[in-house]
Amino acid sequence: MKVRHITNQNLTLSSQDTYNDYPIQTHCGALAINYLERIDKTLVYALLEHARTFVIRVDLRLPANKINDKTNVISKFFDSLKAQIRADLLKKEKGGIRVHPCTLRYIWVKEKDTSINNHYHVLLLLNHDTYHTLGDFKAEEGNMAARIKKAWTSALNIDFGECVRLVYFPRNPTYSINANSKDAPQDINSVIHRTSYFAKVKTKSYGDGKRSFGCSMN
Numbered sequence: 378m379k380v381r382h383i384t385n386q387n388l389t390l391s392s393q394d395t396y397n398d399y400p401i402q403t404h405c406g407a408l409a410i411n412y413l414e415r416i417d418k419t420l421v422y423a424l425l426e427h428a429r430t431f432v433i434r435v436d437l438r439l440p441a442n443k444i445n446d447k448t449n450v451i452s453k454f455f456d457s458l459k460a461q462i463r464a465d466l467l468k469k470e471k472g473g474i475r476v477h478p479c480t481l482r483y484i485w486v487k488e489k490d491t492s493i494n495n496h497y498h499v500l501l502l503l504n505h506d507t508y509h510t511l512g513d514f515k516a517e518e519g520n521m522a523a524r525i526k527k528a529w530t531s532a533l534n535i536d537f538g539e540c541v542r543l544v545y546f547p548r549n550p551t552y553s554i555n556a557n558s559k560d561a562p563q564d565i566n567s568v569i570h571r572t573s574y575f576a577k578v579k580t581k582s583y584g585d586g587k588r589s590f591g592c593s594m595n
Contacts, residue, residue, distance in 0.1 A: 387411070388409040388410075388411055388412075388578065389409065389410045389411060390407035390408065390409055390410070390578060391407060391408055391410050391413075392406075392407045392408075396408075396410070396413045396417075396569075396573065397413075397417065399417075399565075399566055399569040399570065399573075400566060400569075400570045401413065401569070401570060401573035401576075402570065402571075402573050402574050402577075405574070405577045405579050406577055406578060406579045407577070407578060408573060408576040408577055408578070409576045409577075409578055409590075410576075412486075412575060412576035412590050413573060413576045415484070415590075415592050415594065416484055416569065416572050416573070416575065416576065416592065417569065418594060418595075419482055419483075419484050419502070419592045419593060419594055420502070420565065420568060420569070422482065422593075422594065422595050423480075423482045423502040424554065424556045424565075426480055426504075427479075427480070427502075427503070427504040427505065427506070428555065428556040428557055429504070429505035429506055429553070429554070429555050429556070430502055430503070430504070430505055430553075430554045430556075431502070431503045431504070431505040431507075431508055431509050431551065431552075431553055432500065432501070432502055432503075432551060432552040432553070432554065432568055433500070433501040433502075433503070433511065433521070433525070433550060433551055434498075434499070434500055434546070434547055434550045434551070434571065434572075435499050435501065435525055435544065435545065435546055435547075435550065436496060436497065436498055436499070436544070436545040436546075436547065437451075437454065437496065437497040437499060437529050437543065437544060437545075438494070438496045438497075438543040438544075438545065439494040439495060439496065439533070439543070440494075440533065440535065440539065440543060441494070450532040450533060451485055451487070451497055451499075451532070451591070453531065453532035454499075454528045454529055454531075454532040455481070455483055455528075455593075457527065457528035457531040457532060458481060458501075458524060458525065458528040459481050461524045461527060461528065462479055462481060462503075462524070465524075466479065466507070476507065477504055477506040477507045478504065478507070479503055479504040479507035479508065480504070481501065481502070481503060481593070482501075482502040482503075482592075482593040483499060483500060483501050483502065483592060483593050484499070484500040484572060484575060484591075484592040484593075485497055485498065485499045485500070485575075485590070485591050485592070486498050486575040486576075486589060486590050486591075487588070487589045487590075488589070498574070498575055500568075500572050500575070501525075503521075505553055505554075505555075508521050509553065510551070511525075511546065511550065511551060514546060517537065522546070525544060526540055526541060526544045529543060529544050552564060552567060552568050554568065575590065576590075
């Protein structure tokens, strides 16, 4: 494997087009193996707890008047989404609806290209037996798309209407993985390949004392 080490960032980079036999994206330059390992482990932990895992890809943007992230908005986003999930399951349980436990796991990366603000690429992993669809992207409540928008609204402390344009679901934003299915290897390959983009070093900001990559891990 062709690698080079960045001593000031403690990152090992690779330009290979595979990682642990998974196909990965290298069209934007070398990828950090450290990040690829954490992406892989996070997915493994998700599937160990929830053999059927629902995966969501979403981009979160900062408003034009919020130049930097001094309030750790990404942590607030995950805290809000977890709280909404707990409340939703509790409401259903009180209503006599059978609910399945659901641990929210995630992978995120903060980047900045030509815009004045950072933006976040996020992967969410949920129990497929609990949630298996985003629902109507335009909905303001009652589905996972709305919960994601509400969580970003809460993190930024802005109005819901202003936040709508700051949450972007890219093409084909969801995956369903069943660890016990014959299709599992192919589905895992697809998720790893798409998420490997998170591990690129290009467009990340280092040296400002803030993290550019994170995940829930276990």
